[in-house]
Amino acid sequence: MVRLPLTPAEVERGERLGALLRRARGERSMLTTALEARVSPETLRKIESGRVATPAFPTIAAIADVLGLSLDAVWAEINQPDNDHVPTP
Template identity: 80%
Template sequence: MVRLPLTPSEIERGQRLGALLRRARGDRPMLDVALAARVSPETLRKIETGRVATPAFPTVAALAEVLGLSLDELWAEVSGARDGKAAEIAS
């Protein structure tokens, strides 16, 4: 299967997701969070640094649960809804 290159907006959204997860993790060790979410520490590291800009939904959902984030809040921040970008996209 050929994977198409990511668009600039997908890359930006992945960077926002990574930054949000990193902030939510705070002082918790990456290993602890990754194991609790049943993902590899390498996967979490790649998501936090933006190297995996479009992680699978179950991965995001598991990390959000471990970090105490609601999926609604996560999506609002990652999609840009909090700064009005999502409203522009929707119209």
């Protein structure tokens, strides 16, 4: 199966997601967080670094649960409007 290239918006959302998870994890170890969420540390590392811009929903739900994040908060963070882009009237 061939995956279509990610759009710039998808890449940006992935970067926002990674930044949110890194902030929420704080000083917790990546290994501990990944094991508690039942995902591999490599998967968590890739998501946090933005290399996996569109992770599976159950993966994000499990990580968010371990970090005490609501899915509403995750959704709001990754779908915030681009503050650098000024719409043309």
